Amino acid sequence: MSAVTEEIKASATEVYHGNEMCQIKSKFILREMGLPNGLLPLKDMEECGYVKETGFVWLKQKKRTDHTFQKIGKLTSYANEVTAVIEKGKIKKLTGVKTKELLFWIKLSDIYVDDPPTGKITFKTPTGLYRTFPTSAFEIEGCEEPSGQVKEV
Template identity: 75%
Template sequence: MSIVREEMKGKAEVYHGDELCQEKSKQILKEVGLPNGLLPLKDIEECGILRETGFVWIKQKKSTTHKFEKIGKLVSYANEVTAIVEKNKIKKLTGVKTKELLVWVSLSDIYVDEPPSGKISFQTPTGLFRTFPVSAFQVQDHVKEV
């Protein structure tokens, strides 16, 4: 069941299609000061942002798992990911889990320390957190040929 309601969509910027949603999700991450490779999702059907509250959502066709090679971490993304974004932070994150030892752990908050520290922290609902280099989540922007 989706937590994104139709009345929210009426007030939000809503985008459809994988290519446009990939571009918009990276743009939103950049706007709030987070690395653009944080959400490596596939086959995105819809994404949106309610600017007055910072509520964002991304719906993909099916859940996906991604390994961040630079830190050797496996992350699972549900078919719907939601969060509240603000400067250098993602709060109330849903739909994202990371594998720690043999257990999948939900993530609730992501925040970047004030530059130039180069550190990003991931927090669970219980308050436990891990910190990594921001560079592990940064991807090169593809330049479109004209």
């Protein structure tokens, strides 16, 4: 069951289809909000959308994917639908994202960077537990310019 209703889609400021365009736009929105552009490394995206008035964002991919953030050795799982409310320096009400801690998969609910910036990013669970990492572990170097133009690597 999708959390993204037709009503939400109708109120969206931006809706994009196809992996290439969704990759560009999702990274651009993250950068625009002051967040690392590699936070949501989804694959084979079919649709992404953004409701500017509420900050609601959704990303849909063909199937669930796992990603290891090499710089910190963290395995993260992304459902075929990821939703969140995004604002400057914060992602709230995150759904569809889990991280592996020891033997358990733990849901993430909030992500935020410090203001003023300290080079740290914090991930919170619905139970209030949190972990902090360097923001550089979630950056994709040379991927995109803030103007939204794709840079040749």
